[in-house]
Amino acid sequence: MQNKVIVVKSSSLIDGITTSIQSNQAIVISDGRIVRVGHQEAISKEIPSNTEIIDLGDLCIIPGLIDGHTHLSLSGNGSNYVEMFSDSDEMMVLIGAMNLELHLSAGITTIREHGARNKVGFYLKEGLEHGYIAGPRTLVSGRPITCTGGHFHMCNETADGVDEIRKSVRRLVHEGADYIKIMASGGGTEGTIPGRASYSVEELHAAVHEAHHFHRLTAAHCRASESMVRAVEAGIDLMEHAEFLEPDGELRFDPKIAEMMAESGIWISPTLQAWTDYPRIVELRKKRDNDDISSEEIKDLEYQEQQIERRLDVMRRMLDYCLKDRIVPGTDSGVNNLAFGHLDYDLQLLVEVGFTPAEALISATRISAEAIGMGDEIGTIEPGKIADLVAVEGDPTSNVNAFSRVQAVFQAGKRVR
Ligand SMILES: [Zn+2]
Structure with missing residues (x-):
């Protein structure tokens, strides 16, 4: 039997x-694969007359977007970690199914799932593979490796010292991890210090060595400067x-750290919207533009903008080191x-x-694909x-x-929105 051929076309x-x-x-x-891309006139001459053609009119077609950092099992509704982790694993799987759909309809066709409790991440991947739920192609880390009492210790993959870390990597790979996530500094979890490293270079290196042995890439959570240095020295991939x-x-x-990062060729996922309450900024800016904002809200907006500016300033200075x-x-x-x-x-x-808007797009597509080891696919x-x-609607180069006006999404050639 011949494979079904479809043609998708648009003005840009x-x-x-x-x-x-x-x-x-x-x-x-x-x-499900692209066999040819070309001018509509040339292609219309090559295809049989009964080929299904999907005409997207004046929308602009771009590659499916990739999100390098997600936590599927958490609701993102403003709850704190204690509240979120009081959910059962079963509830977390349901939350994950909801989140997968939200991302897919926003044009995100591939994600990395950066660590959930117990087997939740693995179950979500299995559900996707069986077609029980819809969502982006998902690469799972399973559970993040963390030190005793460390960031995300609630996920239950605690490891201290090189031997335990090696064992954790082996266990996660055995359970189906596509890559290894390790918490190299503290974070938002109560009792941890975000500005301090949580593993030595030796410990991080053990994770890298063992992961690479199984052809798995590594990603390290590094908020602290100290942890950034150690991650580079240990050979962390991202x-x-x-x-x-x-x-x-x-x-x-x-x-000096930026120089080290540039020389090492490490990938960097800056998670910019996570630094402050960016969704709130978006909401308040919208209110301001519609002249529907109170004086308290203006104060809040100014405060939030100052906060994010601190983060963006560091990012701009880092980019001076050819890290775009x-x-x-x-x-x-x-x-x-x-x-x-x-x-x-x-x-x-x-x-x-x-970044120009088009450069931002390249980051979220070609560059991200390469960074997560899927550049060939x-x-x-x-x-x-x-x-x-x-x-998408509009001209994403200008x-x-x-990118906020997604009108159609195709996953492996199948229209899902
Ligand atoms: Zn995270």
């Missing part, structure tokens, strides 16, 4: 290989957060009030630190790749808000 397309817009393109898809946070709670950019093409956007959805469905917020913040619209496509 960004293939993600370059940042430029091409007009009147058509994509030929067979068995650094999460990279806030340059000091034990006193201040952000202090350190050029190492940046992997990540939402950190699930924690605090970061609801799923908003990678667009991170793209907006990347534009605020100096996804991230661009070109023959051989999986047909993950998103259609206006970053186009």
Whole structure:
């Protein structure tokens, strides 16, 4: 039997290989993969007359978006960690199913799930693979490895010292982890210190060594400057957060660390919307634009904007070290009030630190695909790749808000929105 062929066309397309817009393109898809991309006229001559053609009109087609940092099992509704972790595992699986749908309909076709309790992350992946639930292609870390009492210790993968860490990596790989996540500093979990490292270089290196042995990549949660240095020295593949946070709670950019990061070639996921209450900023700015804002809300907006500016300032200084093409956007959805469905917020913040909207798109597609080890399969619209496509309204090369106006989503050639 021949595979079903479909053609998707529209007036504009960004293939993600370059940042430029091409007009009147058509994509030929067979068995979920892209077989040809070309001008509509040329392609219409090549295909049989009964081929199904999906015409997306004047929408712009872009590659499916990738979110490098999510927590599927958490609701992102403003609850704190204690409240969120009082849910049962069963409830967390249901929350995960809800979150997967929210992300998929926002054009996010691939994610990394950065650590859930017990087997919740693995169950969600299994549910997706069986087709019981819909959602982005999900790479799971299972449970994050953390020290005794460390950030996310509630997930139940505590390990201290190189031997326990090696054992944790082996256990997670055995259970089905696609990559290894390790907490290299404290975080929002009560009793931890975000500005302090939580593992030695030796311990982090044990995780990297063991993970690479099983062909698994590593990602390390690093809010503290001290942990950033150790992650680079240990050979971690991807650094999460990279806030340059000091034990006193201040952000202090350190050029020596940025230099180390640039030289090492480490990937960096800055999770910009997670630093402050960015969804609140978006809400308040909307109110301000509609002239429907109270004086208290104006004060709140100014405060929130000052807070995020501290973070963006550090990010801008880091980018001076030629790190633009190492940046992997990540939402950190699930924690605090970061609801799923908003990678667009991170793209907006990347534009605020100096990316063009099209460069932000490349970060969330081609560069992210490479960083998570899927560069051969996804991230661009070109023959051989999986047909993950998103259609947005407007011109994403000139206006970053186009990424908030997703109108159609294709996952492996199948229209899911
Ligand atoms: Zn996180």
